[in-house]
Amino acid sequence: MSAERGAKKVRNRFLTVLAIISFAVFLQQAPNLLDGYKIRIMNMIAINAILGLSLNLIYGMAGMFSLGHAGFMAVGAYVSALLILTPAQKTAMWILDPIAPWLLGVHAPFLISILAAGLAAAFFGWLISMPVLRLGGDYLGIATLGFSEILRILITNLTPITNGPLGLKGIPAHTNLRVSYGILLVTLFCTVRLMKSNFGNVIKAVRDDETAARTMGINTFQTRVLAFTIGCFGAGVGGALMGNIITTIDPRMFTINQTYNTLMIVVIGGLGSITGSVVGSVLVTVMLEWLRFVENPIMIGSTQLFLSGKPGMRMVIFSLLLIGVIIFRREGVMGMKEFSWDRLFSFFSRQRGDAA
């Protein structure tokens, strides 16, 4: 029994390493196989997965309904961009107000800027969590939404630091497949390790029954603050990566819509499932791009298909799909479960058994 389990463990680990290596080889070859548009989508999948994982930690694992993700992404994107831009670029860009002198000379390499972006977002997350995490449920959602809007309006108006509504342009496109998937891998690894440790049990305990958790000696407030702060770190990293791929950021990028996108990924993938967030990211990112075809006129013979070619149509269809998911599979694609090789094999053997 235990020998069999040990053998399975070795097999599973081998398969995981094999999958990662073959995916890495694929990424290495991707620039030759795919066009720029597809590579952009591949990058967005990784970034959205990082964002999804971080929101999943807050909402799915720790049970805190947060609508503030866009705000923390904005903090990350701006911190990273301000660190990467050269003094020459900065002086040229600030035309409404001169740039704050201390900011002009601040400079850091790309990876350091990503780390700083995460830390800055985590700091803001920690700051807001102190008063706000005393709330629960919908109230927490409203409070975080409000805070996210405050951050966005601050960014719009703190012209000497953020260049205000004009945003920042000419950020070098540092984010490539290697970087985005590398950081996704690190994020995945840390999330899995965290949730597998006893502290992961504690986070889930706080979500399932806060009263019981407190009785079991768990400082639930501290636990929630910690989970929220770690989640905000991920939001900052995701925002920074996004800024470095789009190369232009402005406050309008980080409205509530950005939060909804991430929320959709988490809900479709499955609240509380790590692999679910990755699956959700693939589905949502690909669907949002793929559905663009309905915004072009679709001709059937010589007549245009009803309602096709209207801008915004893909969001209508996407929303309908989302409603479908909520009605027919409320727990999302993965539910609270995780992908595992054992599950995959037993699924296939069942299929074969049915066929026989």
Added chain:
Amino acid sequence: MSGPALSLRGLVLRFGGLLAVNDLTMEVPRGGIVGLIGPNGAGKTSVFNVVTGFYKPASGYVEFSPQEGPARKITGLPPHEICRAGLARTFQNIRLFGNATAVENVMAGAYVREKSRWWMNILPLFPSAMREEREIRESAAAMLERLGLEKYMDAAASSLPYGAQRRLEIARALSTKPSFLLLDEPAAGMNPQESAELLTFIRNLRDEFSLSILLIEHDMKVVMGVCEHIWVLDQGSLIANGKPDEIKKDPRVIEAYLGKEAANA
């Protein structure tokens, strides 16, 4: 050691105009199994909630003396500090971490005694933290086995049969390494055979984990069978206390439970 494990002194608890607990003074000796009984709404669970730190009493205090060290006032401490001091409890309406497995429930209970910090287990760099995680998992498994729950090890807690959920809640409470256990209606929803087994189960727990136990119970067979001393509450006030035999005959207790006529009969 001398002195009671837990003593309540002049405890008063108000909810607005309602006097839930009225000047309650009682104690539980070390190593004792003590019952707290009374009709519905007498304030028994409120007493538990004061002891475990969920309610702040209007006046009076609770004093707890742990296995080692001097007695200390625990009134005013937050619930997780009280658990750390060595008090654990179960709930009347079972409160497990429903989405987690049985073993995860017990492990979460052991977190209060865990020395390694949360970030130590992200990278496998801290041998002491890794060892501690492994020990926690092993002792959680042993605890489940001890309470006869080994076959539910990896099952979601909410999917367990009712009796197993009750025992899992006790397993989780024990994994916080308490010296005092508060059981809120442990026999609720059990059939006569199960509650008969509960008697020996509670006694064995006390001996094996050197606990003092205070329990709320409505099942008189259980109360009379297991408790060495009984305190009776009615409408927030103490109306009697004594050995089970004395309580059984006490006219005030009979009146509180069955009404005046029964007491006079």
